[in-house]
Amino acid sequence: MYDIIGDIHGHADELEALLSKMGYRESNGVYRHPERILVSVGDLIDRGPQQQRSVEVIKRMCEADSAVCIMGNHEFNAVAWATEDEDGNHLREHSDKNFDQHQAFLNEATQDAGWYSDTIEWFKTLPIYLDLPELRVVHACWHEPSLSVLDDYASDGVLHSDAWSAANTKGHELYDAIEVLCKGWEVPLPPGYSFLDKDKNERTEIRTKWWREDDRSYRALAVGVEDPSNLPEHQVPGDTMPGYDNQKPLFIGHYWMKGRPSLQSKSIACVDWSVADNGKMVGYRLDDAGLCDSKFYSV
Ligand SMILES: [Mn+2]
Known part of the structure; x- marks a missing residue:
């Protein structure tokens, strides 16, 4: 059975402490659990103080079949930053804003x-994404x-090597799909509304x-807005939210949740509790019973 851990963002100390707390032991540079497989929801990198070690802990576990890892938006962006198209342009623009996010x-x-x-x-x-018999995993949505x-552009969820350019082309169906899966469901605010995100960038989408x-009011749906009372009280227009079919437990990261780790719904658990922003590094121990708040681990 599986343990699912949240965004790491270069916090290897907290990652290793969490693995120890959940009964994983290191030998020959690889953490293993006698009965369980670790699942990482991605976002191993950016922000924190131990980038290389965070990647190595998870990568070695994957190579030893003691973990599986999906792609977060930060790994996606890292590939695009490092990759050039046929014209020699980087798939992700080397702008100051993108550099700041990727600098660590x-x-x-x-x-x-x-x-x-x-x-x-x-x-x-x-x-x-992963769609296993026991659970589903995707970084954001x-x-x-x-x-x-x-x-259409991937095998077993892994992007084909010739799809990276399309995946980074605004307006392409693959770009839009990855935006939703790895970065979440964003909704534009009505005209005149905006807020500052945690990097103090002005945003007009929540x-x-x-x-x-x-x-389904803007105020209730917004994540990561410091003062949601400045957002409209009325409902977002249309019937556009994705919803979830509750067929299997779903694990996501990405959302920098605050407070005590808890479920988002009866079959959805976010395991990102803001380790990179004075929060916690979080894991969830899955079993055959339904999801439950008491099965989160955190350090
Ligand atoms: Mn993320």
Whole structure:
């Protein structure tokens, strides 16, 4: 059975402490559990102080079949940053804003060129989602129409090597699908509304708690807005939220949740509780019973 862990963002100390707490033991540089397989929801990199070690802990576990890892938006962006199209342009623009988001990783990676290129090649092998008999995993949003678009450009969730350019072309169906799956369901605010994100960038679209069905006001759906009381009280227009079919437990990361780890719905658990922002590194121990708040582990 599986343990699912949240975004790491370069916090290897907390990652290793969590693995120890959950009964994983290191030998020959690889953490293993006698009965369980670790699942990472991605976002191993950026922000924190131990980029290389965070990648290595998970990568070695994957190579030893003691873990599986999917792609977060930060691994996706790292590949696009490092990859050029036929015209020699980077798939992800080397702008100041994009550099700032990626700087902690680049600072370490560029000191070891061989490691950097190996790591980018490994990131390319990460699936964007998992649909296993016991559970589903995606970094940000499970959305069947986006998954079926992705499947035209991927095998077992792993993007084909010739699809990276399309995946980074605004307006392409694959770009839109990956935006939803890895970055979440975003909704534009009505004209005149905006907010500052945690990097103080002005945003006119909100990340949403796309799983919420009880209250579809901008205020209730917004994630990561410091003061949601500045957002409109009325409902987002149309019938556009993805919802979830509750067929299997679903695990996501991405949302920088605050407070005590808890379920998002009866069959959805977010395991990202803001380790990179004075929060917790979180894991969930899956068993055959239904999801339950008491099965989170955190350090
Ligand atoms: Mn993320």
